[in-house]
Amino acid sequence: MTGMTAAHSPASAADRPRLGLRERKKIKTREAIRAATYALVEEQGYDATTIDQIADRAEVSPSTVFRYFPTKEDIVLTDEYDPLLLDELRARPADEPWTESIRYVTHRAVQAGIEEDARVSRLRSRLTAEVPAVRSRMMETMSVTGRMICQAVGERTGRDPDSLEVRVYAMSLIGALMEATMYWAEHGHQDDYAELLDRTLDVLEHGLPAEKP
Amino acid sequence: MTGMTAAHSPASAADRPRLGLRERKKIKTREAIRAATYALVEEQGYDATTIDQIADRAEVSPSTVFRYFPTKEDIVLTDEYDPLLLDELRARPADEPWTESIRYVTHRAVQAGIEEDARVSRLRSRLTAEVPAVRSRMMETMSVTGRMICQAVGERTGRDPDSLEVRVYAMSLIGALMEATMYWAEHGHQDDYAELLDRTLDVLEHGLPAEKP
């Protein structure tokens, strides 16, 4: 939802012994591919980095890279937290104002992402702002998140989650969050992301504020 | 801005005699490529249509297709109306409420697009909804439109067009309009687009309405 999610699976220690060797290897391969990609992208830039180079450094074949990630952009972007966030959204008290629930959950998402790996968070947002292909893919995944928000709105308010109004609301939220991320990256990540988020949600709730002093 | 714009240049009759043979040929080639693409896409679908096929039918070389359009998606999507709409937005009376100006201009855009070629309008919105690559490209071009809206907001209200607030506002508008287009296409273009547009802008202005009866 925020593009800030980290490379490795959230639940780690608990199920490590449970998993067979096969599963453990898969996780390792996945991480190796991502680590190789991050390193190469920081060295050479995104476009200059090819799948073959990634495969080389991760010590797998190019075929394997595509087995793990459908597109090059997904290696950088994939975000496994969305379902968890949705659960958290659902778990909010039913009498809490909707906008507050959204505010809470978005803050949680950002916090989780940064805590996990601030460096990767920033690389991701930077690539989202700078590389059109990455930005597009990001928008696609966030649209999926948007549909989940529609579901949540429907559950909470009894509205039809497929109605134009709910869908428009969700997509305008997605667009706004996307722009906040880009703003953050374009300004060198110097602002406090949490504050940007609050200002973003304020605009959605109350429209453009009065002119500044 | 709306993805509804037509294939041929808005000004047509007036400057025809002025243009040299070279310019006239260029326009013809451009139209030939687009016409070929529309036809092939309707026959076979978007993904099944290759650049080579398009070049064949348009009776040009593949090289020429890429000289005229940077990507395959652009052949379907390119929208020349944005600058005109921006002018119209600027021309609105300064005391008109901002939301009203937006409403007026978006309606004008849709109307212009449909009047020009309803069939192409629908094909475009259908492809935007159905083909991820087209949707992504659409989103990119609409983001550019968003930056223009930032400029216009800045001029009208004296706000900094690069501020987070203005940018977030513009992008949420873009996201909303995008979703309205998708909704329209997904429901087989059976709704009145103008009415969808009004409901969309209502959501942005007043948030989600009370539940339906």
Place this chain on the structure above:
DNA sequence: CCATCTTTTGACAGTTACTCTCATTTCATG
């Protein structure tokens, strides 16, 4: 521990969008 079954992997060939270069053609101009 071994045999067998299943999953994962790598090698390879193929497709397609897109880029670059260069010679040829086509239009503009004096």
Place this chain on the structure above:
DNA sequence: CATGAAATGAGAGTAACTGTCAAAAGATGG
């Protein structure tokens, strides 16, 4: 009509993907 400029076509090249198939590696029952 000659000369210069712009547009075109042909062709080679790149890189992201897709699909197939045989080999390798882990799981499993005896």
